[in-house]
Amino acid sequence: MDVLDRKIINLLQAGFPLSEEPYLEVARQLGIEERELLERLSNLLDENTLSRFGPMYDAQKLGGAFSLVAVRVPEDDFDKVTEIVNSYPEVAHNYKRDHDYNMWYVLATDSPEKIAEVNSDIEKKIGMKVFNMPKLEEYYIGLRLPV
Template structure:
């Protein structure tokens, strides 16, 4: 990654235009040509320095729902419980965190009702309480990481 890659990452985190030739517009801002920008972007995505590039849709407004769910998993059962939780296609992310509440998963479902169905099913299968912590309000979402 060189300085130009960093400039591209920083600029494209801010946004991307809805114009007929958006890459040419952005390239001009960076003082490079369109094909140069496209090949840089391809590499950044291939090397997974960028995890996504494009429109970010708000799933909740499309009728779907999300929730963050936490479980306190006894150490000796961690792998077994992770296997069960991960087996649900509605579980989009699952993180192991350093805490008594050591498993944190994100559910993404078509409907709010489905969140409760999946959690109830998981709870029954693992025999541990799941703590459903949906967002009640959000104050900022966006990434502002300086490359």
């Protein structure tokens, strides 16, 4: 990744024009050819530096639901529990963190009711209490970092 790639990413983290030839517009802002912008974006996506180029949706507005869930898993059971939890398609992320609450997974479902259903199913299967911590208020979701 070179200086121009970084410039492209920083500019496009801020948004994208809604016009007939949006890439041309962005390319002009960067002082490059449209073709070069398209090639570089395509490379950044191919090499997985960017995960996506497009919209980031608010799942709740689409009728879906998200929740963060914490579990205190004994170290010896960790792998076994991970396997069970990750087998659910509703589990979008799962991180091990260095705390007493060491498993943190995110559920993404198509309805809020489904969150409780999946969690109670998981509780039964792993034989441990899970702590559901849905978002109550959002103060900022940026996911924008200067690169």
